[in-house]
Amino acid sequence: MEKLKYSLKNNFQKYTLVIEMIAIFVLFQFLTNGLFMTTRNLSNLMMQGTTCSLIAVTMMLVIVTCNADLSAGSAIGFIGTFAATLQVSQWNTGITFAAVIAVALVLGLWHGFWIAYIKLPAFIVTLATQLVLKGLNLFVGGGVSIGPVSQSFSHLGKTYLPGLFGAGAFNGLSLVLTIAGIVAYFSLNIVQEKKKIKLGLVTPDWNRKRLMMIGVAAIAFAIASIFIFYMGFPLAIIMLVVLVAIFEFVVKNTKFGRHVFAVGGNSEAARLSGVNIEKTVMCVYILHSLVVGLAAVIYLGRVGQASPTAGTSFEFTAITGCVVGGTSIMGGRGNVIGAVIGTMLMASLDNGMSLLNLGQASQFLVKGLVLMLAITMDVISLKKNG
Amino acid sequence: MEDYILEMRNISKDFSGVQVLHNITFNVKRGEIHCLVGENGAGKSTLMKILSGVYPNNEFSGEMIVNGERQRFFKIKDSENAGIAIIYQELGLVGSMTICENIFLGNEIVERGKINWDIENRKCFDLLERLHLSELPSAVIERLGTGKQQLVEIAKALCKDINILILDEPTSSLTEADSKNLLNILRQLREQGITCIYISHKLNEVLEIADTITVLRDGRAIVTKPIAEYDEQSLIGYMVGRSMDGYYPECNHKPGDVMIEIKDWTVPHKKTPGRFILDHVNLTARKGEIIGIAGLMGAGRTELAMSIFGALGEKVSEGSLILDGKLQKQFKEPMEAIESGLMYLSEDRKRYGLLLNSDLVTNISLSSLDKISKRGVIDKNAEIEKVHKGIRDLSVKTSSVFQLAKKLSGGNQQKVVFVKALLTEPKVLILDEPTRGIDVGSKYEIYQLMNALVDDGLCIIMISSELPEVINMSDRIYVMCEGRISRELDAAKDEITQEKILFYAAGGR
Numbered sequence: 001m002e003k004l005k006y007s008l009k010n011n012f013q014k015y016t017l018v019i020e021m022i023a024i025f026v027l028f029q030f031l032t033n034g035l036f037m038t039t040r041n042l043s044n045l046m047m048q049g050t051t052c053s054l055i056a057v058t059m060m061l062v063i064v065t066c067n068a069d070l071s072a073g074s075a076i077g078f079i080g081t082f083a084a085t086l087q088v089s090q091w092n093t094g095i096t097f098a099a100v101i102a103v104a105l106v107l108g109l110w111h112g113f114w115i116a117y118i119k120l121p122a123f124i125v126t127l128a129t130q131l132v133l134k135g136l137n138l139f140v141g142g143g144v145s146i147g148p149v150s151q152s153f154s155h156l157g158k159t160y161l162p163g164l165f166g167a168g169a170f171n172g173l174s175l176v177l178t179i180a181g182i183v184a185y186f187s188l189n190i191v192q193e194k195k196k197i198k199l200g201l202v203t204p205d206w207n208r209k210r211l212m213m214i215g216v217a218a219i220a221f222a223i224a225s226i227f228i229f230y231m232g233f234p235l236a237i238i239m240l241v242v243l244v245a246i247f248e249f250v251v252k253n254t255k256f257g258r259h260v261f262a263v264g265g266n267s268e269a270a271r272l273s274g275v276n277i278e279k280t281v282m283c284v285y286i287l288h289s290l291v292v293g294l295a296a297v298i299y300l301g302r303v304g305q306a307s308p309t310a311g312t313s314f315e316f317t318a319i320t321g322c323v324v325g326g327t328s329i330m331g332g333r334g335n336v337i338g339a340v341i342g343t344m345l346m347a348s349l350d351n352g353m354s355l356l357n358l359g360q361a362s363q364f365l366v367k368g369l370v371l372m373l374a375i376t377m378d379v380i381s382l383k384k385n386g
Numbered sequence: 387m388e389d390y391i392l393e394m395r396n397i398s399k400d401f402s403g404v405q406v407l408h409n410i411t412f413n414v415k416r417g418e419i420h421c422l423v424g425e426n427g428a429g430k431s432t433l434m435k436i437l438s439g440v441y442p443n444n445e446f447s448g449e450m451i452v453n454g455e456r457q458r459f460f461k462i463k464d465s466e467n468a469g470i471a472i473i474y475q476e477l478g479l480v481g482s483m484t485i486c487e488n489i490f491l492g493n494e495i496v497e498r499g500k501i502n503w504d505i506e507n508r509k510c511f512d513l514l515e516r517l518h519l520s521e522l523p524s525a526v527i528e529r530l531g532t533g534k535q536q537l538v539e540i541a542k543a544l545c546k547d548i549n550i551l552i553l554d555e556p557t558s559s560l561t562e563a564d565s566k567n568l569l570n571i572l573r574q575l576r577e578q579g580i581t582c583i584y585i586s587h588k589l590n591e592v593l594e595i596a597d598t599i600t601v602l603r604d605g606r607a608i609v610t611k612p613i614a615e616y617d618e619q620s621l622i623g624y625m626v627g628r629s630m631d632g633y634y635p636e637c638n639h640k641p642g643d644v645m646i647e648i649k650d651w652t653v654p655h656k657k658t659p660g661r662f663i664l665d666h667v668n669l670t671a672r673k674g675e676i677i678g679i680a681g682l683m684g685a686g687r688t689e690l691a692m693s694i695f696g697a698l699g700e701k702v703s704e705g706s707l708i709l710d711g712k713l714q715k716q717f718k719e720p721m722e723a724i725e726s727g728l729m730y731l732s733e734d735r736k737r738y739g740l741l742l743n744s745d746l747v748t749n750i751s752l753s754s755l756d757k758i759s760k761r762g763v764i765d766k767n768a769e770i771e772k773v774h775k776g777i778r779d780l781s782v783k784t785s786s787v788f789q790l791a792k793k794l795s796g797g798n799q800q801k802v803v804f805v806k807a808l809l810t811e812p813k814v815l816i817l818d819e820p821t822r823g824i825d826v827g828s829k830y831e832i833y834q835l836m837n838a839l840v841d842d843g844l845c846i847i848m849i850s851s852e853l854p855e856v857i858n859m860s861d862r863i864y865v866m867c868e869g870r871i872s873r874e875l876d877a878a879k880d881e882i883t884q885e886k887i888l889f890y891a892a893g894g895r
Contacts, residue, residue: 201770255755255762262752265741272738273753274721332743
């Protein structure tokens with residue numbers, strides 16, 4: 001019992017995330033008369049949430065280093081217009097992708113230069129870029145919608161995995177992939193745990209480990225089944241899962257990941273420990289911009305055409321998602337999966353309120369208040385542990 | 387019947403089940419200087435936080451009687467109203483505001499919504515006079531030295547019309563001269579009827595100033611006696627619960643080849659041309675040797691260490707650095723210095739040494755991730771093994787390697803920083819105030835560790851403001867004054883005395 005209390009106290013944020021999720025889902029399910037939790041709606045919801053979730057993955061790193069990026073949304077808008085312009089001018093898709101990567105790189109270098117090396121506050125720099133990118137968007141696109149993009153371009157945003165056994169009640173390939181993923185998860189975990197036990201780093205507790213692994217697998221399967229029993233995995237979701245896996249690894253197992261958290265936790269101590277702060281922050285912004293570029297491509301592919309207002313307030317959703325998911329605005333704390341779940345939660349709010357035909361007014365109100373609440377919880381939990 | 391201004395009776399307190407204070411009874415006579423000593427974690431700060439209302443009345447058991455009246459404090463304001471003020475180790479002043487503004491901060495003299503500056507300034511002037519602080523009320527805090535800032539803190543407390551003043555490690559960041567001055571002021575305040583509770587690790591200070599000493603150990607009040615009944619040995623005996631044969635372990639260093647040599651090391655002042663932060667500093671240190679760097683606050687000791695380590699942020703205009711026989715380029719980043727075998731431990735481990743919210747593994751491996759990773763990917767098992775070994779070797783007291791750094795006591799935090807530094811396998815280790823703010827027992831362990839490292843051929847450069855420490859630990863001492871080395875003193879030639887160090891530190895030639 002004591003142990004449970006301790007674990008509850010220490011994982012406060014994780015549990016609140018789950019509780020919030022259940023509360024929101026039950027509430028919307030009830031209010032929409034069961035429209036909310038259908039495979040169709042949940043699948044769509046997650047597709048809509050993917051763009052912001054992608055940004056949230058690296059936005060988390062940016063926030064961990066005690067910085068911010070307020071320009072992500074308008075960057076998506078501008079890159080979208082830019083790519084769509086190339087597409088309608090009959091540029092081939094490969095070259096368009098290359099051009100998008102180049103633009104993203106320049107954006108990352110630009111932010112990194114001012115924030116990491118000249119040491120201007122990230123808040124102001126990215127606020128300025130936000131406006132600059134909006135201007136560029138109107139300049140390039142002339143303030144009108146541009147499209148449609150080519151078939152090959154929209155793959156990333158639109159395509160679902162093909163079924164193995166033809167069109168049936170479920171998508172075979174997705175099912176196979178899911179099972180393969182779960183098997184991989186099990187074997188990787190068991191191998192690691194055995195290694196740890198062999199080295200005497202943990203006391204063996206296979207019952208607990210087994211319970212945890214089964215729990216994780218069950219949740220993963222439940223989420224995957226939404227797609228399996230609808231139209232299969234969209235490519236975009238697979239991209240998101242891969243990106244999450246990569247960054248989860250980077251955060252937990254690489255030198256770079258450690259450096260990012262050290263810079264956010266105590267930049268002076270990090271510097272004296274031999275961490276190159278400028279380089280670390282620069283790398284974070286470059287990675288972040290590349291991911292924003294990817295998100296822009298996926299978003300444009302899904303929507304099919306670029307509009308001058310595309311991407312508006314996406315950065316808000318991503319930042320709120322990060323904070324809801326346990327990233328501390330004071331820096332030094334955060335996790336990839338939490339950030340994505342938090343952002344998906346924000347997408348659920350969007351989706352649920354749309355289903356209820358609530359207008360923009362109430363959506364803005366609710367989302368603003370959610371951010372306030374999330375930050376309050378962040379600060380309170382810091383105080384409790386501080 | 388004694389006249390007690392303060393009686394704390396049967397005070398017990400626990401933090402989520404862990405008992406930190408056991409039935410403490412602590413009585414202070416009117417108008418005395420009562421020193422409270424004990425190792426880190428003995429419960430001094432907790433007791434004082436109870437007295438000053440930081441921990442509200444319902445979070446501990448026992449009763450407090452101030453000036454004959456039973457008091458229940460729920461917030462700091464309550465204790466201030468009862469005439470108690472506390473001054474912490476870390477100063478609580480607003481750097482960009484003036485002395486006068488700081489003294490009356492939160493206590494402004496207001497008439498019809500407007501601050502009456504005339505009265506404030508006059509009162510402030512009187513207070514500064516009383517503390518012999520020759521500064522104008524309009525002087526800005528950040529322009530003052532630490533010693534003067536400390537006096538402003540006291541002025542701020544006095545302005546609230548208090549009769550019990552609590553000082554928590556007030557001299558830990560003061561120079562010898564500033565400390566002396568502070569102690570004199572406290573004596574004067576005693577003449578003026580102010581009772582003072584004084585917490586300090588510096589036993590010589592305590593023995594100099596106290597009327598009564600109470601020793602706490604492991605959350606219990608061990609003994610309260612008038613000063614005449616103590617001497618240094620017995621005091622240490624009460625604190626550690628056993629007698630110690632002196633502070634400093636026996637050692638017999640055998641210096642070898644020259645490990646690091648600095649020639650004409652010069653750093654000009656950025657803002658005022660013609661002035662120097664460091665002025666043609668020459669220094670050599672050998673394998674298997676501890677070099678002490680002594681000097682007053684502001685003599686440029688930390689700046690010297692930081693500039694060698696590539697962390698000062700000001701350009702070195704001339705000078706050369708020879709490390710292990712090789713001429714080195716001046717380091718631009720600490721990273722380069724660490725790779726070349728030089729490591730620096732900051733004087734302020736909380737601000738510049740630790741990631742307080744991270745666990746010990748993350749903290750300790752941070753400087754040596756290269757050694758345990760392949761192509762940027764960390765071998766986590768190797769990492770934990772190394773950390774395990776490190777904290778076992780230095781007997782860091784912690785429940786696990788995944789404990790957060792902030793949960794450890796000062797002495798153990800210092801050991802953690804040591805483990806971290808040693809994992810980088812340095813050839814030269816620069817220690818900046820390695821025992822600041824840690825208890826006697828941990829200090830002894832740190833000294834033993836330093837000796838063991840030196841015996842293994844490490845070269846240690848130690849900056850310290852505690853004269854007995856530099857004198858007893860160093861083979862040679864460089865005394866610094868105003869950015870220059872004013873004198874080198876050699877233990878082998880019996881040149882080292884407290885008087886000589888103070889003489890050269892004050893600019894004597």
